[in-house]
Amino acid sequence: MSDSKDKDIIIRVSEITKTFNTGGGHSGKLEVLRGITMDVQRGEIMAIVGASGAGKSTLLHIMGTLDRPTSGQIFYDHLDAFSLDDDSLARFRNREIGFVFQFHHLLPEFTLLENVAMPALIMGQEMSEAKNQALQILREVGIEGKADAEPPELSGGEQQRAAVARALMNAPRVVLADEPSGNLDTANAQSLHELIWNLSRSRGQTFVVVTHNESLAKQADRVVKIVDGHV
Numbered sequence: 001m002s003d004s005k006d007k008d009i010i011i012r013v014s015e016i017t018k019t020f021n022t023g024g025g026h027s028g029k030l031e032v033l034r035g036i037t038m039d040v041q042r043g044e045i046m047a048i049v050g051a052s053g054a055g056k057s058t059l060l061h062i063m064g065t066l067d068r069p070t071s072g073q074i075f076y077d078h079l080d081a082f083s084l085d086d087d088s089l090a091r092f093r094n095r096e097i098g099f100v101f102q103f104h105h106l107l108p109e110f111t112l113l114e115n116v117a118m119p120a121l122i123m124g125q126e127m128s129e130a131k132n133q134a135l136q137i138l139r140e141v142g143i144e145g146k147a148d149a150e151p152p153e154l155s156g157g158e159q160q161r162a163a164v165a166r167a168l169m170n171a172p173r174v175v176l177a178d179e180p181s182g183n184l185d186t187a188n189a190q191s192l193h194e195l196i197w198n199l200s201r202s203r204g205q206t207f208v209v210v211t212h213n214e215s216l217a218k219q220a221d222r223v224v225k226i227v228d229g230h231v
Contacts (some may be wrong), residue, residue, distance in 0.1 A: 009077075011040035011063060011175055016072035018058055031068070032058050034229035040174070043170055045200050045207045048219035054226040057178050058208040059071055062209065064176045065093050076173060096123055098167030105157040107153035113138065113147040114163050119169040130169075137165045140202075142193060157188035161195060169197070174206040193219060207212040 018033040032055040040046055048056050061067040063074060065081050074081045076096060085090060098119075106115045113134050117203055120130035136142040141161045143154075151159055158182060167175045177196070181189035193216045209216065217223050224231050 008042050009039045010042040011208075012073075012075040013038045013040075013059075014073045014075065016059070016062060016074070017066075018055070018062065019070045019072045025173055026229055027145045032229055033062075036072070036226075036229070036231055038207060038224060039150060040208060041221075043204045043206055044221040045197065045202070045209065045219070047217040048208065048226065049212070049217050049223060052091060054228055055149035059226065060176050060178050060208065060210050064097050065089055066099075066100060067094075094119055095170055097226065098170070098172040098175040100160070100163050100167050100175065100178040100180045103181040104151070104163040106159060109135045110146050110149055112154070113141070115151065116162060116165045119166060120196045123170060134165070134169060134229075137225050138162075139166050140168075140193055140199070141165045154189075156184055157191060160188075160192055164192075164195060164199070165218055168205070174208060177207060177209040177211075179210055179212065181211070181216065190215065 014037055016033055016036040017031070020030045020032060022028045036059060049058050050057065058067070060121060062069050065074065068082055081089065081092065088224060098118060106112070107118075109117075113131055116138060117130040117134035121127065123157060135144060138147055141164055143158050143161050143165075146158060148177050151162070154162065164175075164180070180196070181192045193213070196207055196209070197219060199205055210222065211217055
Protein backbone atom coordinates (compact mmCIF):
# COMPACT_ATOMS: atom_id res chain seq x y z
CA MET A 1 0.00 0.00 0.00
CA SER A 2 2.87 2.36 -0.72
CA ASP A 3 1.50 3.98 -3.89
CA SER A 4 0.43 7.59 -3.37
CA LYS A 5 -2.87 6.90 -5.12
CA ASP A 6 -3.79 4.70 -2.14
CA LYS A 7 -3.62 7.57 0.36
CA ASP A 8 -7.43 7.76 0.59
CA ILE A 9 -7.79 4.04 1.33
CA ILE A 10 -8.16 3.49 5.07
CA ILE A 11 -8.83 -0.28 5.01
CA ARG A 12 -7.68 -2.77 2.40
CA VAL A 13 -9.21 -6.24 2.52
CA SER A 14 -6.97 -8.64 0.58
CA GLU A 15 -7.99 -12.18 -0.43
CA ILE A 16 -9.80 -12.92 2.83
CA THR A 17 -11.10 -16.45 3.28
CA LYS A 18 -12.84 -17.95 6.29
CA THR A 19 -13.57 -21.63 6.73
CA PHE A 20 -15.30 -23.10 9.77
CA ASN A 21 -14.73 -26.70 10.80
CA THR A 22 -18.12 -28.29 11.44
CA GLY A 23 -16.73 -31.79 12.05
CA GLY A 24 -16.72 -34.87 9.87
CA GLY A 25 -13.40 -34.46 8.09
CA HIS A 26 -13.06 -32.60 4.79
CA SER A 27 -16.81 -32.68 4.19
CA GLY A 28 -17.31 -30.98 7.56
CA LYS A 29 -15.82 -27.66 6.47
CA LEU A 30 -17.98 -24.61 5.79
CA GLU A 31 -16.35 -22.01 3.54
CA VAL A 32 -18.06 -18.72 4.37
CA LEU A 33 -15.73 -16.18 2.74
CA ARG A 34 -13.97 -17.03 -0.51
CA GLY A 35 -11.24 -14.58 -1.38
CA ILE A 36 -12.83 -11.23 -0.49
CA THR A 37 -10.85 -8.25 -1.79
CA MET A 38 -12.06 -4.65 -1.44
CA ASP A 39 -11.02 -1.20 -0.24
CA VAL A 40 -12.72 1.20 2.18
CA GLN A 41 -12.19 4.88 1.44
CA ARG A 42 -11.41 7.35 4.19
CA GLY A 43 -14.55 9.18 5.34
CA GLU A 44 -17.06 7.10 3.40
CA ILE A 45 -20.09 5.17 4.59
CA MET A 46 -20.02 1.67 3.14
CA ALA A 47 -23.02 -0.64 3.48
CA ILE A 48 -22.46 -4.40 3.32
CA VAL A 49 -25.58 -6.30 2.27
CA GLY A 50 -26.49 -9.87 1.39
CA ALA A 51 -28.75 -12.74 2.32
CA SER A 52 -28.74 -14.23 5.82
CA GLY A 53 -25.75 -16.51 6.17
CA ALA A 54 -23.86 -14.84 3.30
CA GLY A 55 -20.92 -13.96 5.57
CA LYS A 56 -21.58 -10.26 6.20
CA SER A 57 -21.02 -10.35 9.95
CA THR A 58 -18.09 -12.75 9.57
CA LEU A 59 -16.40 -10.28 7.23
CA LEU A 60 -17.11 -7.35 9.55
CA HIS A 61 -15.67 -9.21 12.54
CA ILE A 62 -12.50 -9.98 10.58
CA MET A 63 -12.24 -6.37 9.41
CA GLY A 64 -12.54 -5.36 13.06
CA THR A 65 -9.86 -7.92 14.09
CA LEU A 66 -12.35 -9.64 16.41
CA ASP A 67 -11.70 -12.83 14.46
CA ARG A 68 -8.77 -13.97 12.35
CA PRO A 69 -9.23 -15.11 8.74
CA THR A 70 -8.28 -18.55 7.50
CA SER A 71 -6.12 -16.73 4.96
CA GLY A 72 -5.66 -13.21 3.63
CA GLN A 73 -4.76 -9.83 5.10
CA ILE A 74 -6.41 -6.70 6.49
CA PHE A 75 -4.43 -3.47 6.14
CA TYR A 76 -5.17 -0.30 8.09
CA ASP A 77 -3.23 2.25 6.07
CA HIS A 78 0.18 0.54 5.85
CA LEU A 79 -0.29 -1.80 8.82
CA ASP A 80 -1.02 -5.49 8.32
CA ALA A 81 -3.29 -5.86 11.36
CA PHE A 82 -2.88 -9.61 11.74
CA SER A 83 0.91 -9.31 11.86
CA LEU A 84 0.42 -8.04 15.43
CA ASP A 85 0.45 -10.38 18.42
CA ASP A 86 -2.78 -10.74 20.40
CA ASP A 87 -1.95 -8.10 23.03
CA SER A 88 -0.82 -5.53 20.46
CA LEU A 89 -3.87 -6.30 18.34
CA ALA A 90 -6.19 -5.72 21.31
CA ARG A 91 -4.58 -2.32 21.95
CA PHE A 92 -4.82 -1.44 18.26
CA ARG A 93 -8.49 -2.45 18.19
CA ASN A 94 -9.40 -0.35 21.23
CA ARG A 95 -7.58 2.68 19.87
CA GLU A 96 -8.40 2.54 16.16
CA ILE A 97 -11.76 0.77 15.73
CA GLY A 98 -15.19 1.56 17.14
CA PHE A 99 -17.95 -1.04 17.23
CA VAL A 100 -21.74 -0.85 17.25
CA PHE A 101 -23.74 -4.08 17.41
CA GLN A 102 -27.42 -4.97 17.09
CA PHE A 103 -27.55 -5.21 20.90
CA HIS A 104 -26.05 -2.23 22.67
CA HIS A 105 -23.87 -4.18 25.17
CA LEU A 106 -23.98 -1.32 27.68
CA LEU A 107 -23.04 -2.35 31.22
CA PRO A 108 -26.19 -2.02 33.36
CA GLU A 109 -24.36 -1.27 36.63
CA PHE A 110 -22.70 1.86 35.22
CA THR A 111 -24.21 5.19 34.21
CA LEU A 112 -24.45 6.16 30.58
CA LEU A 113 -21.55 8.59 31.02
CA GLU A 114 -19.37 5.88 32.54
CA ASN A 115 -20.27 3.42 29.76
CA VAL A 116 -19.33 5.88 27.05
CA ALA A 117 -16.08 6.83 28.82
CA MET A 118 -15.03 3.18 29.24
CA PRO A 119 -12.83 2.82 26.10
CA ALA A 120 -10.78 5.88 27.10
CA LEU A 121 -10.41 4.62 30.67
CA ILE A 122 -9.16 1.29 29.33
CA MET A 123 -6.49 3.23 27.45
CA GLY A 124 -5.40 4.89 30.69
CA GLN A 125 -6.99 8.31 30.26
CA GLU A 126 -7.71 10.28 33.45
CA MET A 127 -11.28 9.87 34.73
CA SER A 128 -12.15 13.57 34.62
CA GLU A 129 -10.80 14.00 31.10
CA ALA A 130 -12.56 10.86 29.87
CA LYS A 131 -15.88 11.95 31.36
CA ASN A 132 -15.61 15.42 29.85
CA GLN A 133 -14.95 13.90 26.46
CA ALA A 134 -17.80 11.41 26.91
CA LEU A 135 -20.20 14.21 27.80
CA GLN A 136 -19.25 16.09 24.64
CA ILE A 137 -19.94 13.01 22.51
CA LEU A 138 -23.26 12.41 24.30
CA ARG A 139 -24.10 15.98 23.34
CA GLU A 140 -23.26 15.19 19.71
CA VAL A 141 -25.62 12.21 19.66
CA GLY A 142 -28.39 14.13 21.42
CA ILE A 143 -28.65 12.37 24.79
CA GLU A 144 -26.46 14.42 27.11
CA GLY A 145 -29.50 14.81 29.38
CA LYS A 146 -29.32 11.07 30.11
CA ALA A 147 -25.67 11.07 31.20
CA ASP A 148 -26.43 10.00 34.78
CA ALA A 149 -29.07 7.43 33.84
CA GLU A 150 -28.37 3.69 33.81
CA PRO A 151 -28.94 1.74 30.57
CA PRO A 152 -32.18 -0.02 31.67
CA GLU A 153 -33.77 3.42 32.14
CA LEU A 154 -33.26 4.32 28.47
CA SER A 155 -35.38 3.62 25.40
CA GLY A 156 -34.02 1.31 22.71
CA GLY A 157 -33.20 4.26 20.49
CA GLU A 158 -31.33 6.01 23.30
CA GLN A 159 -29.38 2.85 24.10
CA GLN A 160 -28.20 2.57 20.49
CA ARG A 161 -27.25 6.25 20.41
CA ALA A 162 -25.18 5.60 23.52
CA ALA A 163 -23.55 2.64 21.79
CA VAL A 164 -22.61 4.91 18.88
CA ALA A 165 -21.21 7.47 21.34
CA ARG A 166 -19.08 4.79 23.01
CA ALA A 167 -17.79 3.68 19.59
CA LEU A 168 -16.60 7.24 18.90
CA MET A 169 -14.88 7.68 22.26
CA ASN A 170 -11.27 7.12 21.20
CA ALA A 171 -11.70 8.96 17.87
CA PRO A 172 -11.24 5.70 15.95
CA ARG A 173 -10.16 5.52 12.33
CA VAL A 174 -13.30 3.57 11.51
CA VAL A 175 -16.61 2.55 13.09
CA LEU A 176 -17.89 -0.92 12.22
CA ALA A 177 -21.62 -1.42 12.79
CA ASP A 178 -23.35 -4.81 12.61
CA GLU A 179 -27.12 -4.35 12.08
CA PRO A 180 -27.13 -1.29 14.39
CA SER A 181 -30.86 -0.64 13.89
CA GLY A 182 -31.92 -4.29 13.78
CA ASN A 183 -33.77 -4.16 17.11
CA LEU A 184 -35.38 -0.74 16.60
CA ASP A 185 -38.79 0.28 15.29
CA THR A 186 -39.01 2.18 12.01
CA ALA A 187 -38.92 5.66 13.52
CA ASN A 188 -35.97 4.96 15.81
CA ALA A 189 -34.14 3.13 13.02
CA GLN A 190 -34.47 6.12 10.72
CA SER A 191 -33.33 8.45 13.49
CA LEU A 192 -30.25 6.28 14.08
CA HIS A 193 -29.46 6.22 10.36
CA GLU A 194 -29.63 10.01 10.21
CA LEU A 195 -27.33 10.21 13.23
CA ILE A 196 -24.74 7.97 11.53
CA TRP A 197 -24.86 10.09 8.38
CA ASN A 198 -24.57 13.35 10.29
CA LEU A 199 -21.61 12.06 12.32
CA SER A 200 -19.89 10.83 9.18
CA ARG A 201 -20.19 14.24 7.57
CA SER A 202 -19.39 16.37 10.63
CA ARG A 203 -16.46 14.25 11.81
CA GLY A 204 -15.22 12.86 8.50
CA GLN A 205 -15.78 9.51 10.19
CA THR A 206 -15.53 6.28 8.22
CA PHE A 207 -18.42 3.85 8.80
CA VAL A 208 -18.80 0.28 7.53
CA VAL A 209 -22.33 -0.93 8.22
CA VAL A 210 -23.78 -4.42 7.81
CA THR A 211 -27.50 -4.05 7.28
CA HIS A 212 -30.70 -5.66 6.00
CA ASN A 213 -32.33 -2.23 6.05
CA GLU A 214 -32.84 -1.04 2.47
CA SER A 215 -33.28 2.58 3.57
CA LEU A 216 -29.92 2.57 5.34
CA ALA A 217 -28.17 0.87 2.42
CA LYS A 218 -29.57 3.35 -0.10
CA GLN A 219 -28.11 6.27 1.85
CA ALA A 220 -24.60 4.81 1.86
CA ASP A 221 -21.83 6.21 -0.30
CA ARG A 222 -21.21 2.69 -1.56
CA VAL A 223 -22.96 -0.68 -1.27
CA VAL A 224 -21.06 -3.98 -1.31
CA LYS A 225 -23.11 -7.15 -1.75
CA ILE A 226 -21.84 -10.54 -0.59
CA VAL A 227 -23.10 -13.54 -2.56
CA ASP A 228 -21.79 -17.06 -1.91
CA GLY A 229 -18.75 -15.72 -0.08
CA HIS A 230 -17.75 -13.30 -2.85
CA VAL A 231 -18.29 -9.56 -3.41
